[in-house]
Amino acid sequence: MMMRFGQLLAEMMGMNPRVLGDKELARAVRNRMSVCNLEDEEQYLEKLRSSPQEMEAFVEAVVIPETSFFRDKISFTFLGRYVRDEWIPARRAKPLRILSSPCSSGEEPYSIAMTLLEAGLKPGDYEIDALDISRTSLRKAERAAYTQYSFRGVPASLRNGFFESVGNEYVLKDQARQGVCFIHGNLLDGHILANKLPYDVVFCRNLLIYLGTEARAHVTSVIERLVARNGLLFVGHAETSCFPRERFVPLNPRGAFYFRKVEPGPAAIGAGAAAGIPSRVSFPPPVRIAPKKPGTPQRTEQPPREVPKPRDSIAAARQLADQGRLPEAAAMCERLLCEDGANADAYCLLGIVLHGMESFQRAEECLNRAIYLDEQCYDAIVHLSLIREHRGDSAGAEVLRHRAARLQGQTRTL
Numbered sequence: 001m002m003m004r005f006g007q008l009l010a011e012m013m014g015m016n017p018r019v020l021g022d023k024e025l026a027r028a029v030r031n032r033m034s035v036c037n038l039e040d041e042e043q044y045l046e047k048l049r050s051s052p053q054e055m056e057a058f059v060e061a062v063v064i065p066e067t068s069f070f071r072d073k074i075s076f077t078f079l080g081r082y083v084r085d086e087w088i089p090a091r092r093a094k095p096l097r098i099l100s101s102p103c104s105s106g107e108e109p110y111s112i113a114m115t116l117l118e119a120g121l122k123p124g125d126y127e128i129d130a131l132d133i134s135r136t137s138l139r140k141a142e143r144a145a146y147t148q149y150s151f152r153g154v155p156a157s158l159r160n161g162f163f164e165s166v167g168n169e170y171v172l173k174d175q176a177r178q179g180v181c182f183i184h185g186n187l188l189d190g191h192i193l194a195n196k197l198p199y200d201v202v203f204c205r206n207l208l209i210y211l212g213t214e215a216r217a218h219v220t221s222v223i224e225r226l227v228a229r230n231g232l233l234f235v236g237h238a239e240t241s242c243f244p245r246e247r248f249v250p251l252n253p254r255g256a257f258y259f260r261k262v263e264p265g266p267a268a269i270g271a272g273a274a275a276g277i278p279s280r281v282s283f284p285p286p287v288r289i290a291p292k293k294p295g296t297p298q299r300t301e302q303p304p305r306e307v308p309k310p311r312d313s314i315a316a317a318r319q320l321a322d323q324g325r326l327p328e329a330a331a332m333c334e335r336l337l338c339e340d341g342a343n344a345d346a347y348c349l350l351g352i353v354l355h356g357m358e359s360f361q362r363a364e365e366c367l368n369r370a371i372y373l374d375e376q377c378y379d380a381i382v383h384l385s386l387i388r389e390h391r392g393d394s395a396g397a398e399v400l401r402h403r404a405a406r407l408q409g410q411t412r413t414l
């Protein structure tokens with residue numbers, strides 16, 4: 001029976017029920033049934049099918065609104081640099097148009113606005129559309145009042161410049177609210193924002209990881225339509241393999257979460273290779289030629305045999321990590337997550353690799369996700385405890401160490 005609720009969610013919003021998990025799905029169904037005063041699951045399924053309002057309420061019960069200001073700070077650093085180095089010098093007559101979708105409760109589009117203001121634009125120089133399926137999140141976004149939790153990792157100086165402290169909340173000042181327009185919508189809808197011109201910059205972060213394969217393909221094609229030619233696309237760090245490299249060229253050399261949309265062609269492929277980014281387009285691997293000893297008879301050169309690329313798998317990614325090839329291991333984990341957003345092992349390994357690359361915030365997010373998907377993921381718990389220790393949260397680290405020890409079924413301190 002639960003499977004049918006899962007299928008309905010997948011059809012309606014693209015959510016992969018495996019990512020949500022059986023317990024969460026059952027909890028949401030139970031809660032909504034109790035609100036509707038229904039005891040029979042079949043009846044509730046019928047109600048969901050016949051009442052758009054109830055469908056919306058059910059969606060609200062399962063959405064994952066996790067977000068924060070300047071989440072994955074590096075995206076905003078790149079955006080600021082783009083505006084300063086490219087957009088402003090080009091002196092375009094039109095405003096810079098940006099889409100943030102999904103925008104959740106507004107932290108992402110407002111972080112974009114603050115970045116643009118810091119880079120030298122004024123309200124009126126830009127337009128930010130921010131779209132989400134959750135009306136509850138959008139209401140919170142429009143209110144623009146946040147608790148300290150939304151600012152994790154953000155320096156107080158940045159927060160204080162743009163927000164006013166009111167009670168235990170921080171209220172965004174008008175300057176950064178201007179130019180941000182919130183829109184209710186479903187990215188699974190092929191006609192979404194069809195009345196809008198394509199955007200110069202699109203942020204589509206941390207949605208694709210929650211979607212099933214079909215929905216992901218659908219949403220990526222919608223997003224592709226919404227990015228203008230030569231426009232920029234930002235994705236989440238576990239979503240970098242979701243867009244075709246022939247049309248989206250990675251711009252950042254270390255982790256490819258920032259792309260420029262190009263027309264397909266050899267130039268585009270070359271640009272990706274120049275940036276040193278692993279790509280879906282397979283380049284022949286470099287052939288190492290042993291130095292010839294003087295006097296060695298000349299042999300007819302055979303064309304170099306193509307060494308097959310290892311197939312993506314957790315084992316192959318682990319091998320890359322063991323060899324110290326961390327960016328390649330991370331890219332492989334990301335591709336695996338693009339195929340299956342509920343792969344706890346891939347999240348765990350990605351977290352460990354990112355930990356090794358000293359990308360602590362991203363590592364923590366991945367490890368948390370691994371534990372969410374598999375609460376017995378021992379390696380994720382241990383690595384998360386190390387990260388907590390590293391950032392001075394000894395109590396948090398201790399709790400995790402005990403949890404890991406319990407899992408091992410032994411009392412010794414790890």
Ligand SMILES: C[S@@+](CC[C@H](N)C(=O)[O-])C[C@H]1O[C@@H](n2cnc3c(N)ncnc32)[C@H](O)[C@@H]1O
Nearest residue numbers: 013063065067102104132133134186187205206
């Ligand atoms: C994890 S948040 C990501 C927010 C933000 N982009 C970030 O990275 O911090 C995911 C958001 O996706 C929204 N969402 C889920 N399915 C959607 C859909 N089919 N169309 C539009 N938004 C959707 C949820 O309501 C939720 O706010």
